Amino acid sequence: MTYKLTISYDGTNYHGWQRQKNGITIQEIMETVLSSMFGAETAVTGCSRTDAGVHAKIYVCSFCGDTTIPCDKIPFVLNTMLPPDIRAYKCETADDDFNARFKTVTKAYEYKIVNASVADPLQRNFAWHYPVLLDVEKMQQAAQVICGRHDFAAFCAAGSKVKTTVRTVTELSVEKSGNVITVRAAADGFLYNMVRIIVGTLVYVGNGKLSVTDIDNLIEMKDRRKMGITAPPQGLSLVEVNYE
Amino acid sequence: MTYKLTISYDGTNYHGWQRQKNGITIQEIMETVLSSMFGAETAVTGCSRTDAGVHAKIYVCSFCGDTTIPCDKIPFVLNTMLPPDIRAYKCETADDDFNARFKTVTKAYEYKIVNASVADPLQRNFAWHYPVLLDVEKMQQAAQVICGRHDFAAFCAAGSKVKTTVRTVTELSVEKSGNVITVRAAADGFLYNMVRIIVGTLVYVGNGKLSVTDIDNLIEMKDRRKMGITAPPQGLSLVEVNYE
Numbered sequence: 406m407t408y409k410l411t412i413s414y415d416g417t418n419y420h421g422w423q424r425q426k427n428g429i430t431i432q433e434i435m436e437t438v439l440s441s442m443f444g445a446e447t448a449v450t451g452c453s454r455t456d457a458g459v460h461a462k463i464y465v466c467s468f469c470g471d472t473t474i475p476c477d478k479i480p481f482v483l484n485t486m487l488p489p490d491i492r493a494y495k496c497e498t499a500d501d502d503f504n505a506r507f508k509t510v511t512k513a514y515e516y517k518i519v520n521a522s523v524a525d526p527l528q529r530n531f532a533w534h535y536p537v538l539l540d541v542e543k544m545q546q547a548a549q550v551i552c553g554r555h556d557f558a559a560f561c562a563a564g565s566k567v568k569t570t571v572r573t574v575t576e577l578s579v580e581k582s583g584n585v586i587t588v589r590a591a592a593d594g595f596l597y598n599m600v601r602i603i604v605g606t607l608v609y610v611g612n613g614k615l616s617v618t619d620i621d622n623l624i625e626m627k628d629r630r631k632m633g634i635t636a637p638p639q640g641l642s643l644v645e646v647n648y649e
Numbered sequence: 650m651t652y653k654l655t656i657s658y659d660g661t662n663y664h665g666w667q668r669q670k671n672g673i674t675i676q677e678i679m680e681t682v683l684s685s686m687f688g689a690e691t692a693v694t695g696c697s698r699t700d701a702g703v704h705a706k707i708y709v710c711s712f713c714g715d716t717t718i719p720c721d722k723i724p725f726v727l728n729t730m731l732p733p734d735i736r737a738y739k740c741e742t743a744d745d746d747f748n749a750r751f752k753t754v755t756k757a758y759e760y761k762i763v764n765a766s767v768a769d770p771l772q773r774n775f776a777w778h779y780p781v782l783l784d785v786e787k788m789q790q791a792a793q794v795i796c797g798r799h800d801f802a803a804f805c806a807a808g809s810k811v812k813t814t815v816r817t818v819t820e821l822s823v824e825k826s827g828n829v830i831t832v833r834a835a836a837d838g839f840l841y842n843m844v845r846i847i848v849g850t851l852v853y854v855g856n857g858k859l860s861v862t863d864i865d866n867l868i869e870m871k872d873r874r875k876m877g878i879t880a881p882p883q884g885l886s887l888v889e890v891n892y893e
Contacts, residue, residue: 526659
């Protein structure tokens with residue numbers, strides 16, 4: 406049986422989703438717990454390779470296995486075995502060819518910036534503290550330029566190998582509430598570090614290092630080095646994953 | 650010189666505000682850092698004895714000392730020495746007799762409950778996960794009964810020594826947004842564990858273990874054991890402290 410499992414996690418204490426030698430990852434935890442539950446080695450495929458420190462309000466993963474546990478009880482059983490910073494919400498059976506990574510149609514991320522002279526200790530693991538006052542209106546104008554179908558090569562971390570760097574960003578909003586700026590980005594797919602480079606670039610527009618009119622040309626130039634810095638991971642959360 | 654210092658902290662990793670032998674506390678950290686900065690042992694008085702795991706968006710403390718550092722630069726210097734889960738926001742000089750504990754006029758606390766079948770891993774240190782659906786309207790009605798000037802002996806942890814258990818609760822609101830219930834309580838003073846017992850009692854009304862009409866009688870009976878449980882600490886944050 407192929408399963409589609411929806412989870413949520415606080416990424417603070419993990420080296421990202423993907424299994425690696427140098428630190429504990431969410432994929433490793435999920436595979437260990439599911440293998441123990443199913444009594445057989447169980448490989449888990451995730452919808453996104455979130456980096457160390459990145460969070461997921463919603464995260465979808467897929468795996469194959471056989472169990473007598475009713476599908477809708479699987480989250481409950483998993484939650485008795487998972488650490489408290491990972492929770493399982495929903496488990497559904499899926500088509501045999503379902504793959505949480507390759508069958509996604511759209512995903513959405515949120516990025517939080519605490520724009521205040523002093524950091525908020527209660528949000529230190531969930532936001533980027535940026536002490537210089539940012540011009541939110543200019544950030545919103547730049548977001549309008551970035552939104553749409555483009556070659557996003559300039560927003561892709563160096564060294565990543567993909568067939569095409571063309572993506573369609575369907576939503577890119579910048580909202581401020583109190584001293585918290587929230588950037589929300591939805592697309593048919595994201596390149597490696599793309600949201601964090603978009604946020605770093607919007608912040609460079611907000612602090613005056615780049616102008617709104619620069620952005621169009623910089624996208625054309627396809628040069629990562631012309632864009633803003635890569636925003637730190639802890640402000641980023643995956644918030645939506647959609648399938649056909 | 651007497652100083653009034655405003656800080657904020659994430660209480661997750663501390664054994665509360667007040668210095669103790671068995672674990673690290675916020676008071677101990679503040680006294681260590683200020684003593685080092687002032688080059689003399691510095692005692693710090695806090696506005697509230699928050700328990701282990703309780704947070705403060707706003708917390709006021711007072712201390713005496715002499716330094717050549719301009720008053721408004723003290724938070725900046727402190728933040729280079731403090732751990733990231735404690736931040737200093739504002740420092741002002743105060744009257745010689747200023748005392749952060751005894752000069753408070755009103756304080757306000759917020760308590761967050763995640764009312765959903767599965768816990769939210771991103772809020773696990775900042776909210777009480779309560780899986781049974783609560784009747785918010787009934788909780789609001791009970792809050793109206795508790796609000797006002799009463800003898801709050803029934804809402805005071807056993808064994809606490811105070812001259813009077815009469816307090817005036819000026820605000821007690823219950824609001825739900827998504828699956829998060831926020832209880833906000835403002836008063837001229839709070840007894841030991843009072844907010845957490847009020848929240849536990851409101852939850853007992855919300856789940857039907859107590860009725861709104863019970864509350865009036867139970868306040869009269871002044872018996873802690875008749876009220877709801879003490880809500881766990883991590884949902885509680887001090888959010889406002891006012892002085893004359």
